[in-house]
Amino acid sequence: MQVALVGLGVMGKNLALNLIEKGLNLVAYDKNPDAGEDLLSLAKKEGFAERLHIVSDLSDMVRRLETPRSILLLVPAGELVDKVCSELIEAGVDINDIIVDCGNSNYKDGIARKLKYQNKFEFATMGISGGAEGARHGPAMMASGSEGGWERIIPFFEKVAASHNGESCFARVGQSASGHFVKMVHNGIEYALMQLIAEVYHLLRLGCGKSNDEIAALFDTWSEGELNSYLLSISSHILKLNSSDNTPIVDLIDNKVGAKGTGLWTAQNALELGIAVPSLVAAVQARHLTNTQDTHAALEMTYAAKQPAKVDIDLEELRKAFHLASLLCYRQGLALIKGASRSHQWKVDLAKTLQTWRAGCIIRADYLDQIAEGNGFIDGLNDEVIALRNIAADAVRSGLAFPVLAATQTYYATLTTPSNGHLVQAQRDYFGEHGIKTHEGETCHLTDLTHIDAKVR
Structure with missing residues (x-):
């Protein structure tokens, strides 16, 4: 099987090595010649350079590919995707070829491109999660588009993706540009889970006076059971890291949080569709609040500092509250995906979507089986519901900020108790x-x- 890849940045380079290692013959191109040389050098070190061909231009790439062609794009979202597509048309791609945008493009751009290029080639989208490490050793891959072009390459991508219990974490989740929508919501869930873990840390550190080591040990204990997840594990690891003078690394980091836009897109699309995902929206706004001083409204958002209060927290109750809040973050994301699927007639398969998240991606977690059981599982978590109420109340009494925790409690309460x-x-x-x-x-x-x-x- 022969595949082409355009874009050899961090993700592209690592995905290229993965593709070659899994037995595909790869034709690769990047406008920066050094990127191609770097990839070739790495391939030689790992012993499979014979399956790699670096080309100097897109015309050469198209000539080298067997028809029908399969071309992956891993270039920055926006105008560059269209620029590369136009150049590939000039280079000779035809209507039987498939070009897959594997970057973090806005799904609305994917819908427009599918129409724009429908008489030139088959345009498809695929969201990839797992960072550089995942791209190299097996990412989560959320593909979409018509079945035509995918049929010939699905067997190979099932090998390239991560696997869980013998099942691949690659899936064609739905039609049109639904793959990029699913990846966008994946990132929105990611924002919420990261913020939720940070809020639990904040409550324990400043509300309860626990040390970083004590919190890391607690997270490790949780990870030994049903709460095991990639994000909880890396949070524990971060809290254990110290500088050369034994200062906790986390205490040396500025409080401003960056973002690349997919969380914001999630919030915007939820509002447009009228589907409430308050935990995901709160996580985006939490990042905005850390950057208040960099906005034009800095003066209007500056208040006198206040001291938080100490609170007593039942650690088992905290675990239960975190468990339920985590599940509800995923359920909000899945509701948004399903709502968008019905609105756009994408026919997104939620079971396949969850399968792609079981390994290789940032939001992989052992409790995805519980999420797959649906709302019925959550309805049985009576102790966790009480715990979430109590912990949310204790957290507020501390005077500290808990945007995702509070939003999640409000979300569940609004859907399960009398409304105002x-x-x-x-x-x-x-x-x-x-x-x-x-x-x-x-x-x-x-x-x-x-x-x-x-x-x-």
Whole structure:
């Protein structure tokens, strides 16, 4: 099997080595000649350079490929993707060829490109998670598009991807650009889980006075059971790292958190679709709040510093609360994926989506089996529900910030306890005559139900 790869940055280089190691013949190109030389050198060291061909231009790449061609793009999202596609058309790709955008492109761009290039070649998308390490040794791969071009390359990508219990973490999750939407939501869940772990750390460190080593030990204990996950494991490792003078590394790091945009896209698309994912949105805003001083509203968002209060936390209750909150972050993401799938008629398979997340990716966790069981599993977690309520209350009493923890408790409470929406809708009708709906299903106005002599002015 022969595949081409355009883009030999960190992800491209490592994916290239993975592809070659798994037995594919690879034709690779990067506009920076040094990137190609670096890849060739690494391939020689690992003993499989005979399956690698570095080319100096895209025309040479297209000439070398057997038809129908399969070309992967790992270039920065945006205009560069279209630039490369146009150059490949000029180089001779045809309607039977498949070009797969494997970068972090916005799914809306993928939809537009599929239409734009439909008479030139088959355009498909694939989200890849796992970072450089995953790309090299087996990432999670969330592909999408029509079956045509994928049929000939799926068997090889199933080998290139990570595997869990003998099953590949590659899947064609749905149609059109759903692969990039799924990867976007994967990143939104990632934001929420990272922030949630940081909030648990914050509560233990400043609210309870625990040391970094004590918190790392607690995370290790949790990881021995059903809460084992990649993000919890790396958090524990980070907390154990010390500088040469024995200062905890985490205490040397500036508090500002960066972002590349996929978390923001998740929040924006959830709002556009009208699907509530408050934990995922709160995680994005939490990062924004760490960068307040760099915004044009810095002056208006600067207040006097306050001291947090000490709180007593039941560690077993904290574990249960973290467990439920983690599950709910995933469930919010899956609801968003399913809602988008129905809206765009993508036919996304959630079981296949979860399978891609079981290994190789950043949000892999042992409790994905519980998430796959659906809301019924969560409905049985009565002790965890009480724990989440109690821990959220204790956290707020500390005076510290817990955006994802609080948002997750609010999300679950809103869906499982009586709502206060009836008063808000009454307010809307009072000042704007937007209408109300009674429990009997009647649509009317306040004035249809009661006489109002004079409204408040």
